[in-house]
Amino acid sequence: MNLLVLLLSLSLFSCKKSDNSEKQPIENLPTVQLSDVTQQRRTTDVSVRFNVSVWSSFTKPITITYATQEGTAKQGTDFVAANGTLTIQPGTTQAYVDVTVKGDSLRQNDLQFYLQFSNPQNALLGGTKSTATILNTDGTYLPTSNDGYSATDNYPGYSLVWSDEFNGSALDTKVWNTEQGNNNGWGNHELEYYTGRPQNVFLSNGNLIIEARKETYQGFNYTSARLTTQNKKTYQFGRVDIRAKLPVLKGMWPAIWALGSNITTVNWPQCGEIDIMELVGQTPGTVYGTGHWKNATNGHGYKGGQTSLSSGDFSQKFHVFSILWEKDSIQWLMDDKPYYKSTKDIVDGIYPFNNPFFFLLNVAVGGDWPGNPDGTTQFPQRMFVDYLRVYQKN
Structure with a gap:
């Protein structure tokens, strides 16, 4: 009976050792670098591209979950919400996520929204959030209240x-x-x-x-x-x-x-x-x-x-x-x-x-x-x- 227990224990130990040997050590995982982006607002919709980069070699596909997040820029008004999974295949160094910025001609302060990254597989994240800045300060439309004094347009003589x-x-x-x-x-x-x-x-x-x-x-x-x-x-x-x-x-x-x-x-x-x-x-x-x-x-x-x-x-x-x-x-x-x-x-x-x-x-x-x-x-x-x-x- 004792011999059977000993053999089972050795078998389990051997299986665990085999499983661990297949995992890539954390220190050897590639790091995904995020980048911020700036986009001039247009009168029609335009895409803003968030780029991600991997600067070391890797052998397994990398996946990362992403989702847009409001800042001063608001979903539906300033940008179209997006979410999903980004995959980076071995042999490539870059990937991207495109998000639509809504068209508008209003001249106003610049606005920001974010792309939040999480749940990386086969990689480490160099950051968790990229910032998109929408440049609105060159807009062509700037309304203002018409309140105030109005003169006549007809003076006698x-x-x-x-x-x-x-x-x-x-x-x-x-x-x-x-x-x-x-x-x-x-x-x-x-x-x-x-x-x-x-x-x-x-x-x-x-x-x-x-x-x-x-x-x-x-x-x-x-x-x-x-x-x-x-x-x-x-x-x-x-x-x-x-x-x-x-x-x-x-x-x-x-x-x-x-x-x-x-x-x-x-x-x-x-x-x-x-x-x-x-x-x-x-x-x-x-x-x-x-x-x-x-x-x-x-x-x-x-x-x-x-x-x-x-x-x-x-x-x-x-x-x-x-x-x-x-x-x-x-x-x-x-x-x-x-x-x-x-x-x-x-x-x-x-x-x-x-x-x-x-x-x-x-x-x-x-x-x-x-x-x-x-x-x-x-x-x-x-x-x-x-x-x-x-x-x-x-």
Whole structure:
């Protein structure tokens, strides 16, 4: 009886030893490396590819279970859920999982979702999760509330002679120029680099949008846009209305203004400058209207006024910024309420404002007046312009 027990024990020990010898030691298992992926959002669905790699040789098929996982990107809205088993055959070093990113043109913050890996067979995982980043910041659609003041489009004694309602799909290059560069800070130590890229200036939902970004570009840390109608649209006298919503944080400097068309021959400030509206971030509820000229001592002369909201700031609703421009005088208005008037007799030098002027729209970042952005300034910052209209007397 004892001999039989001994033989059975030896037999079981022999079987266990044989089973263990067939298993591959953990230290000899290949490691599967995961990678993150970035995908630009398109207006139609597009696949994002998660790659996995094996950098050592192996003889048995590797299988891994995978499943998508929500982050700021949401299943069904931003991506199509996927799950299954990934197999990597001996003799290959890479495999992949494709996941569909849903088409959308909305300009918004970048979003993330994940591909979760688990249950590896015949391999070790170098990580358990890959991240997909969906880039949305170059989207072409950016809705905004239309709340705010709306001016009439019919003034007694005036006719509309030109307007841009920004209802198209692209900026009208027969009217607008997009300036480029920094031009030594534009005389104000500004920090932005102006571009003509659709990342910085585009039309959406009936608005022109100038977007200032914090990004490295051409050696600068901020980008934005500056538009002019120079050599394309110039006007002399009339009523000018611009309906806009403004960026207001620290370091922001949106402006709607005009320069004398003779600037290329007489230079600034002799050409004259009409600041229809300026805002600086440290006073988000106040806008300024100013005239600039060459004074009697060949220097820079200027005078202007300001107006403030009773509550809130200029980023919350649209407002209409206007000038009533006549021979020898300019009056500034906000939401059809006059707040400052300049006449020829206050100009101590060459009066430039009876000449033709062209328009400029821009969002500067930093500079002598607004100061520089700080940790409270979140980017991107945007100026929305609903329309620019010019009326002249009948």
